[in-house]
Amino acid sequence: MSFHQRLKSVWETKNSLVCVGIDPELSRLPEHLLDHKEAYLDFGIGIVDACAPYVSAFKPQAAHFAAVGAEDQLAKLISYIQKSYPELPVILDAKRGDIGSTAALYAKEAFERYGADAVTVNPYLGHDSLAPYFEYSDQGVIVLCRTSNPGGNWIQGVRVGEEPLYLTVAQQVREWDLNDQCMLVTGATYPDELGQVRKTVGNMPLLVPGVGAQGGDVEAVLKAGVDSSGQGLCISSSRGILYAGSGRDFAEKAGEAAMKLRDEINRYR
């Protein structure tokens, strides 16, 4: 089954376009977890179990684990999600980008070491830097297009002829995607640009970070971004869900926030 088919299937069975970003930070963990030997893993498992009924994907973020040397906990968390919720794809948010021979090793890191279902990548080094990921033809390859941060426009908004560069990226990735495995990252904070990307790529699924803590507007994202079947989006929230509560009820609060986001999204589909 292609990665696109897999997403379509989970969007339908779960009736949810929500993706929960798992970005643990020591300074924001509930206090009772701080003396756990694997606090990030235990936090992640709590979040995953509480949110799983309401979401269609999880997106652990690599830097949060790497900054504190917790790669083992990241690997265990991914493995836990896949065993417990095999229908839910795990997107490793790593944003790697390197020349081909090194990209092959980053692809190995994502798809073999961690066994992720998809990985985010950076297009600045061109096609030969993405090709090694495409060889894992059942896995998702999610290319940065128009990111959610204000500074992103500096390069991404450069005019190429009549169009901004991010639309060139979108068009090109669509052409490169021979296995129905590619997605594009388009921030919720720029719904007009998101709409332009949607027009450019047909029904290619989009990963949309930036609702919640970053301030993206859900209604605007849905209006601009859904595909022809009212799906096509992985709308990702991290901090707004992870830290909805801060005590022993952190998981319960996160689950409620995920359910609320799912319902808000579904109102506009």
Added chain:
Amino acid sequence: MSFHQRLKSVWETKNSLVCVGIDPELSRLPEHLLDHKEAYLDFGIGIVDACAPYVSAFKPQAAHFAAVGAEDQLAKLISYIQKSYPELPVILDAKRGDIGSTAALYAKEAFERYGADAVTVNPYLGHDSLAPYFEYSDQGVIVLCRTSNPGGNWIQGVRVGEEPLYLTVAQQVREWDLNDQCMLVTGATYPDELGQVRKTVGNMPLLVPGVGAQGGDVEAVLKAGVDSSGQGLCISSSRGILYAGSGRDFAEKAGEAAMKLRDEINRYR
């Protein structure tokens, strides 16, 4: 001491512009190391000790360690280099790029977890994605500009007005560099573009991968790339040095290859 001053100092004391990229691959390790518990670390230490007399920097590449879950060995190797050869900066080649709050964690990974002296980063997400690195004002921040791979030109060569995008990146990074800490990655495989970057950035140091296995021409790189004092370059070779030998004499052969590259470079300065 600023990172630029530190480089100038080591270029002079070592009379070398050579940087050795440490890219261990299981399939290319000398056979006698394969049963070592920490084969990447032992390989790296052998290379470092043999090459140290002839080089002015080391550049371990993160993916090579991450693909096999050997982050601990990467940390130990960096620590070994810094204790044994404190004059030689260690560049962590990671090419990270993410929004500001996440970039802060990648900066923490590079500069606190690994204690690297410099890190490579990707400019596609703009200034706010680089700012967290700049806060480590004594450390080097090495921004991808015109990479050594053929596909790089796709985005990097886009015209912005009269100029290719990589020159816009070069000019802008020069303006952002308030701490004399930035460098640019400009591949040896495109010496004309390297020359354009040199004209754009004055005496900013450049990290130049792509001599050796990738085929970059040393004479052309030197003619196009040196600064006004005949320095200004970290010319990086990985595979051409690491795998100069394949047996028990791998370190000795690597040292000879590093010395040879140093001398070849110095002929053209």
